[in-house]
Amino acid sequence: MAGERSLIKAFDWQAIGLYLVLVVLGWVNLYGAIYDFDQSTIMSLDNRAGKQFLWILGAFGIALVLSVVEAKYYNIFSYAIYIITIGILLITPIIAKETKGSLSWIDLGGGVKIQPAELAKISTAMALAKFMSSYGYKVRSLRDLLIPALIMLAPMLIIMGPQKETGSALVFVSFLLMFYREGMNGNILLAGVVAILMFVSVVAWGTEPLGVYGGSLGFVICTGIVALIQVIFARKLTGRFRESLILLSIHGLMTLIGLVLAQNAGLNLNIACIISIVIGCIYMAYLALSTYRRTFWVLIAVSLLSIGYVFSCDYLFHHMLRPHQRDRIMVTLNLKEDPSGVGYNVNQSQIAIGSGGFFGKGYLNGTQTKLKYVPEQDTDFIFCTIGEEFGFFGSLIVLLLYAWFILRLIAIAERQRDAYNRIYGYCVAGVFFFHLTINIGMVTGLLPVIGIPLPFFSYGGSSLWGFTILLFIFLRLDASRAESY
Amino acid sequence: MINDRLYYRRYVISAIIVLVVLVLLYQLFHLQIGSPKYKDMADSNAFLKRTVFPVRGLIYDRNGELLVYNQAAYDITVIMREIPADFDTTGFCEAVKISRERFDERMGDIKNLRKNRGYSPYTPQTFMSQLKMEDIAQLQESEFRFPGFYIQQHTLRDYTYSCAAHVLGSIGEVSHSDIERDPYYASGDYAGRDGVEYTYENSLRGEKGVEVLLRDSKGRIKGSYENGAFDKAPKAGENITLTIDIKLQEFAEQMLQGKLGSIVAIEPHTGEILTLASNPTWDPAIMIGRQRGNNYMSLLNDPTKPLMNRATQASYAPGSTFKTVQACVELELGGITPSTPFPCSGTGSKPIRCTHSHGSPVALVKAIEQSCNPYFWHAYRVTLEKNGYGNGNEKFRDQYSKWRTYIMSFGLGKTFEDADLYQQKSGRIPSVEMYDKWYGPKGWKALTIRSNSIGQGEVELTPLQLANMVATIANGGYYITPHLNKNDSMLSRRHQTLVSPKWFSYVQEGMFSVLDHGTGRRSQIPGIDACGKTGTAQNSHGKDHSVFVVYAPKDNPKIAVAVIIENGGFGATWAAPMGSLMVERYLTDSISRPDLYDRMCNSVINTNVIDRKHGRGKKFD
Structure with a gap:
C-alpha cells in the first residue's frame, strides 16, 4: 500500500538514526566496561554485553510494534494507561524484593526484573499531554497548573516514598521544562534556581562564622539574595528607580547598623539581617497600600517565604537528612574530603575519566575501570569507561550526539500541530535531558551521587526498553502529523 | 498553532540545554585535559x-x-x-x-x-x-x-x-x-x-x-x-x-570420661551456670586453624554424636527425680497434703510396683526418701481425678492441663526463651492435644498416663532443665533463667513458679532424707547437709540411665547439680556419687573421697567413647 510507504517516510529518520548510533555505541562501550582478560566474547550470553544484545533486539522489536500502532490510540488511552501505572506503582513496594535499599523492582521470575518507575515516566507524560491539550485548556495562571502538578507528583511521591527510589522520582522534575514551554511563568524556574543557590549556601556556609557575634556566612548570603530580589523587582514593578534605591539604602543602612551592634552590643547578625528584610517588607506594604500596586504583596510574601525556606533548609539538612545523604551532598560541594568513604565512588570515577586525557587509552585498554574499583561501572558509572578509553574526544562526541538528539526532539515537538504531540515531545526531551545532566554531572563530581542510568549506555533492559518506548511513541505520533488534518 | 505567543520559549529551552551541555563539557575538559592531577593519580596512585x-x-x-x-x-x-x-x-x-x-x-x-x-x-x-x-x-x-x-x-x-x-x-x-x-x-x-x-x-x-x-x-x-x-x-x-567455674567444669568432664552423659551445675539464687558438661566432647584446640574442617567432619560422623551438647540438646526421662516436682505440684493442686498416706503393699502396689522395701502406708517425706512408686502413682491419680472425669472427659483433661502448666512453671518442657545458650531442646511435658491425638479425647485417663507420675512415659527433660528444677526447689519456688554471661542484668530474668513457697519445705525435707538415710545414703557428703533425689530411668536404648539431682547446703543453697549417665543403671551407682563429688568439690575446694573420684574417672561404661583430649598440642597441620 502506498500508505505504508508514506508512513515509513513520515518517520523522523534523523532521530531514529541518532537513536541507533547511541544504542550501538552504548553496547560496544558496555563490552569495554566489562571486558576482562579471561572474559568471553562480546556475543557471549555469559556476560552483560551478550545479555544487553538480547535486550537491544527486544527494544527494536518494541520500537517496531509501537510504530505500527495507530497514533490516535496513544491519545485515547492516555488516562487509562496512567491510572493502571499508578496502580502498579502502588503495589510494587508490596510485592517487590528489596534491591540495594529500594523497593522498586518487580521480579517476573527467570531472572527478569522490571522497574515500573520506567513505565511511570511514559504514562505520566501521556497523561500530562492529554490533560494539557484538552480543548480550551491554557496555562494562564498557577492555578491552571494545579492538576498537571498533581498528575506529575502522584507517581513521583509513590516512587520516592514507599519505593525509596529517589533517583527515579527526581526524573519527574524534568517535566517542568514542558510546563515552561506551555506557559508556566518563567519566574518559577528562576525561583527554582534561587532555591538551589540558597540551599547550597546554607549547606556550604551555614555554620561558617563571620568573625562577628552570631552571624553565619550562609545566612547572610541568603538574606542578601532576598534583599537583591526586593531591589530588582521593585524596579520592575514600578518602572522607575526611586523605590529600588530606597530599598537599597534601607538594606545598606541596616547592614551597617547590624555590623556595629553585632560588634559592640552582641546583637546576632542573623537577626539584624532578618530585621532588614522585615523593614524592606514594611516599606513595600506602604507602597502597596499607597500606590495600589498589589503585586508588591507578592514580593512581600516571596521575601518572607524565602526566609522561612532558608530556615527549613537548615533544619532539613542538619536534622532530617540521613547521614549518608548529608555526606553525599557535602562531598559533592567539596566540603568534605573522603576518598575512602562516600567520596570513594566519585573520586574513583573522576580518576578514571581524568586519566583518559584527550584521545583516551583506546578501546578495551582502560586500566582504571579494569583494575581499580569503579563501582557500578556498567550501570550508573558507565560514562567512566567512555571517559577513560575514548578520552575527552570521545566524551565530546557522545555529549554532542546527545545534544543533537535532544535538540532534534525539540525541533520535532515544535513542528506538531496537535498540542498533545508537542507536550508529549517536550516531556520526552526533558527526560533525556535530565538523565544526561544528572548522570554525567554525578560521574564528573559536579552533582551528588543520584543513581540514575545514562540512557542507551547503562546496562539494563528495563531502562533501555523504557527509553525506547518513550521515544518511539513520540516518533509514531510525529509520523502521523500528516494524517491528522 | 495555539501557543505562538510562547514560541520564543523554544529558544530559551534550547539555550538552557546547550548551556548545561557546555558546563558538562567544561567539567570533562577540566578533568581530562585541564588538570594533570587525575592523570597523575591514575598513573601513580590509587586507593586500596x-x-x-x-x-x-x-x-x-x-x-x-x-x-x-x-x-x-x-x-x-x-x-x-x-x-x-x-x-x-x-x-x-x-x-x-x-x-x-x-x-x-x-x-x-x-x-x-x-x-x-x-x-x-x-x-x-x-x-x-x-x-x-x-x-x-x-x-x-x-x-x-x-x-x-x-x-x-x-x-x-x-x-x-x-x-x-x-x-x-x-x-x-x-x-x-x-x-x-x-x-x-x-x-x-x-x-x-x-x-x-x-x-x-x-x-x-x-x-x-x-x-x-x-x-x-x-x-x-x-x-x-x-x-x-x-x-x-x-x-x-x-x-x-562467664559464669562457668572452669575448675569445676574440668572436674565434671574428668568424671564423664568413658561415659555418655552430662553434668550441669547451677548457682540457685543467681541462675549462673557453674558447669555445663557433656560427654563425649573434644579439646577445643582441635577446632582451630586448617585442621578444623577435618576434625569437624570426624566429630560429625562419630556415632556417639559428640557435637551434640547433651546438657541442653538431649532429652531424657527424668525417672524418680521427677517425683520432687510432682510432689510440689500435687500439694499445690490439693491432690495430697503432706500427711496423706498411701499404701505400698497389696492392691496398693498395682499397677506400679515399688522398687524399694519400706513400711506401708507412707506419707510424703518418707515416700520421697524411699522413692516409693505406688505413693506417687496414687498421688498423681488423686490429683488428676480431683474433679472427676466429666461426661466427655473434659474435667479430667482440664485438670491435666492445669497440672502441666504448673509443672512447666519450673522451666520444664520448654526452652528458656530468655537464655543466652547456643542450642536448646525443649524436652517434653506432654500436652492434652498430644494425648487427644493418641487416644482420642475420651480415650485417656489417669491410668493411661500413669508412667508420668514417676518421671517415665512421655515426660522428657534436658539435663539443664533438670538442674534448673533442683535449683527452683532449692530456692523454694523461683528460678533465674540459667545463663552463661556473668552479668548482673541477667538477674532480672526471675521466674516465680505457680507453686506456693509453703509447700517446698516438705519436699526439701524428703530430699534431705534421701541422702541422710534414703536411696542416696551411700553418697552422703561428709560435713555437708545436702538434699538430693536419685533416679533410674528406663529407656529404649538399653540399660537404664543413672540420674541424680542434688543441691547443698540444705540451708542457703550454693549449688544445684543434675547428673545423667546414659545406660549407667541405678541412680545411686554412678550419678549420685558424681553429684555428691561435684557438691563437695565446689563447696570445699577439695575432695575427701579421692578413691571414689578415681573410680568415677576411670570407669568406662561405653567403650565407643573416644577421648579426644589426649595428645593435644599441634595447632596447625
Missing part, C-alpha cells in the same frame, strides 16, 4: 582499602581465669583483576612454598563459581588461609613483586584449658549466606560458629577498621594515604566473663 581486623574479645571464667585468647594467623588473599599478564608465578610459588600445580588448582577453584559462590574479580579472595608467620615471611618481604596478592592478618583462638568445648564454641570462616544476612562480614572473615562464640558474636567481634593505602597502576602498594588521615582504627571486641 585494606581491612584491619580487630582483636576479638577474650573469654574468662567466673574466677577470672583466662579461657580463650587470640593467636595471630595469616591469610593470603588475591584480587584477580590485579594480576598482571607477566605475573611471576614461579617466584610466587617459591615464596609461599607450594607447587605450580597447587597454584593452578587454587586459582581454578577460586574462579569456579560453583565452589566459590561469592567470587568477584574485584574483591579479595582467600588464596591460602591460616598460615603461620614463618610461612608468609618470605612473601611479606617481597609482596611488591606479586601484585594482586595480599597478606591479611587474622586472629585465631587459643585455649588455656582443654575442656568446655561445647560451652565456648569456636570460630570459623563465614559462609555466603552469613554475608548476605549481615553486611558487616566479607568473604574470608571469621565469626563465632557455636557456643558462646556464636551467642556473643556481636560483642566479641569488635569493629573492623580500614587502612587507606596508595598504590600504582600495577597495583603495587606505595604506602599510607596522607599519613593515615583517613584510616579508621579497629575497635577491639569486648571481653566476656
Whole structure:
C-alpha cells in the first residue's frame, strides 16, 4: 500500500538514526566496561554485553510494534494507561524484593526484573499531554497548573516514598521544562534556581562564622539574595528607580547598623539581617497600600517565604537528612574530603575519566575501570569507561550526539500541530535531558551521587526498553502529523 | 498553532540545554585535559582499602581465669583483576612454598563459581588461609613483586584449658549466606560458629577498621594515604566473663570420661551456670586453624554424636527425680497434703510396683526418701481425678492441663526463651492435644498416663532443665533463667513458679532424707547437709540411665547439680556419687573421697567413647 510507504517516510529518520548510533555505541562501550582478560566474547550470553544484545533486539522489536500502532490510540488511552501505572506503582513496594535499599523492582521470575518507575515516566507524560491539550485548556495562571502538578507528583511521591527510589522520582522534575514551554511563568524556574543557590549556601556556609557575634556566612548570603530580589523587582514593578534605591539604602543602612551592634552590643547578625528584610517588607506594604500596586504583596510574601525556606533548609539538612545523604551532598560541594568513604565512588570515577586525557587509552585498554574499583561501572558509572578509553574526544562526541538528539526532539515537538504531540515531545526531551545532566554531572563530581542510568549506555533492559518506548511513541505520533488534518 | 505567543520559549529551552551541555563539557575538559592531577593519580596512585581486623574479645571464667585468647594467623588473599599478564608465578610459588600445580588448582577453584559462590574479580579472595608467620615471611618481604596478592592478618583462638568445648564454641570462616544476612562480614572473615562464640558474636567481634593505602597502576602498594588521615582504627571486641567455674567444669568432664552423659551445675539464687558438661566432647584446640574442617567432619560422623551438647540438646526421662516436682505440684493442686498416706503393699502396689522395701502406708517425706512408686502413682491419680472425669472427659483433661502448666512453671518442657545458650531442646511435658491425638479425647485417663507420675512415659527433660528444677526447689519456688554471661542484668530474668513457697519445705525435707538415710545414703557428703533425689530411668536404648539431682547446703543453697549417665543403671551407682563429688568439690575446694573420684574417672561404661583430649598440642597441620 502506498500508505505504508508514506508512513515509513513520515518517520523522523534523523532521530531514529541518532537513536541507533547511541544504542550501538552504548553496547560496544558496555563490552569495554566489562571486558576482562579471561572474559568471553562480546556475543557471549555469559556476560552483560551478550545479555544487553538480547535486550537491544527486544527494544527494536518494541520500537517496531509501537510504530505500527495507530497514533490516535496513544491519545485515547492516555488516562487509562496512567491510572493502571499508578496502580502498579502502588503495589510494587508490596510485592517487590528489596534491591540495594529500594523497593522498586518487580521480579517476573527467570531472572527478569522490571522497574515500573520506567513505565511511570511514559504514562505520566501521556497523561500530562492529554490533560494539557484538552480543548480550551491554557496555562494562564498557577492555578491552571494545579492538576498537571498533581498528575506529575502522584507517581513521583509513590516512587520516592514507599519505593525509596529517589533517583527515579527526581526524573519527574524534568517535566517542568514542558510546563515552561506551555506557559508556566518563567519566574518559577528562576525561583527554582534561587532555591538551589540558597540551599547550597546554607549547606556550604551555614555554620561558617563571620568573625562577628552570631552571624553565619550562609545566612547572610541568603538574606542578601532576598534583599537583591526586593531591589530588582521593585524596579520592575514600578518602572522607575526611586523605590529600588530606597530599598537599597534601607538594606545598606541596616547592614551597617547590624555590623556595629553585632560588634559592640552582641546583637546576632542573623537577626539584624532578618530585621532588614522585615523593614524592606514594611516599606513595600506602604507602597502597596499607597500606590495600589498589589503585586508588591507578592514580593512581600516571596521575601518572607524565602526566609522561612532558608530556615527549613537548615533544619532539613542538619536534622532530617540521613547521614549518608548529608555526606553525599557535602562531598559533592567539596566540603568534605573522603576518598575512602562516600567520596570513594566519585573520586574513583573522576580518576578514571581524568586519566583518559584527550584521545583516551583506546578501546578495551582502560586500566582504571579494569583494575581499580569503579563501582557500578556498567550501570550508573558507565560514562567512566567512555571517559577513560575514548578520552575527552570521545566524551565530546557522545555529549554532542546527545545534544543533537535532544535538540532534534525539540525541533520535532515544535513542528506538531496537535498540542498533545508537542507536550508529549517536550516531556520526552526533558527526560533525556535530565538523565544526561544528572548522570554525567554525578560521574564528573559536579552533582551528588543520584543513581540514575545514562540512557542507551547503562546496562539494563528495563531502562533501555523504557527509553525506547518513550521515544518511539513520540516518533509514531510525529509520523502521523500528516494524517491528522 | 495555539501557543505562538510562547514560541520564543523554544529558544530559551534550547539555550538552557546547550548551556548545561557546555558546563558538562567544561567539567570533562577540566578533568581530562585541564588538570594533570587525575592523570597523575591514575598513573601513580590509587586507593586500596585494606581491612584491619580487630582483636576479638577474650573469654574468662567466673574466677577470672583466662579461657580463650587470640593467636595471630595469616591469610593470603588475591584480587584477580590485579594480576598482571607477566605475573611471576614461579617466584610466587617459591615464596609461599607450594607447587605450580597447587597454584593452578587454587586459582581454578577460586574462579569456579560453583565452589566459590561469592567470587568477584574485584574483591579479595582467600588464596591460602591460616598460615603461620614463618610461612608468609618470605612473601611479606617481597609482596611488591606479586601484585594482586595480599597478606591479611587474622586472629585465631587459643585455649588455656582443654575442656568446655561445647560451652565456648569456636570460630570459623563465614559462609555466603552469613554475608548476605549481615553486611558487616566479607568473604574470608571469621565469626563465632557455636557456643558462646556464636551467642556473643556481636560483642566479641569488635569493629573492623580500614587502612587507606596508595598504590600504582600495577597495583603495587606505595604506602599510607596522607599519613593515615583517613584510616579508621579497629575497635577491639569486648571481653566476656562467664559464669562457668572452669575448675569445676574440668572436674565434671574428668568424671564423664568413658561415659555418655552430662553434668550441669547451677548457682540457685543467681541462675549462673557453674558447669555445663557433656560427654563425649573434644579439646577445643582441635577446632582451630586448617585442621578444623577435618576434625569437624570426624566429630560429625562419630556415632556417639559428640557435637551434640547433651546438657541442653538431649532429652531424657527424668525417672524418680521427677517425683520432687510432682510432689510440689500435687500439694499445690490439693491432690495430697503432706500427711496423706498411701499404701505400698497389696492392691496398693498395682499397677506400679515399688522398687524399694519400706513400711506401708507412707506419707510424703518418707515416700520421697524411699522413692516409693505406688505413693506417687496414687498421688498423681488423686490429683488428676480431683474433679472427676466429666461426661466427655473434659474435667479430667482440664485438670491435666492445669497440672502441666504448673509443672512447666519450673522451666520444664520448654526452652528458656530468655537464655543466652547456643542450642536448646525443649524436652517434653506432654500436652492434652498430644494425648487427644493418641487416644482420642475420651480415650485417656489417669491410668493411661500413669508412667508420668514417676518421671517415665512421655515426660522428657534436658539435663539443664533438670538442674534448673533442683535449683527452683532449692530456692523454694523461683528460678533465674540459667545463663552463661556473668552479668548482673541477667538477674532480672526471675521466674516465680505457680507453686506456693509453703509447700517446698516438705519436699526439701524428703530430699534431705534421701541422702541422710534414703536411696542416696551411700553418697552422703561428709560435713555437708545436702538434699538430693536419685533416679533410674528406663529407656529404649538399653540399660537404664543413672540420674541424680542434688543441691547443698540444705540451708542457703550454693549449688544445684543434675547428673545423667546414659545406660549407667541405678541412680545411686554412678550419678549420685558424681553429684555428691561435684557438691563437695565446689563447696570445699577439695575432695575427701579421692578413691571414689578415681573410680568415677576411670570407669568406662561405653567403650565407643573416644577421648579426644589426649595428645593435644599441634595447632596447625
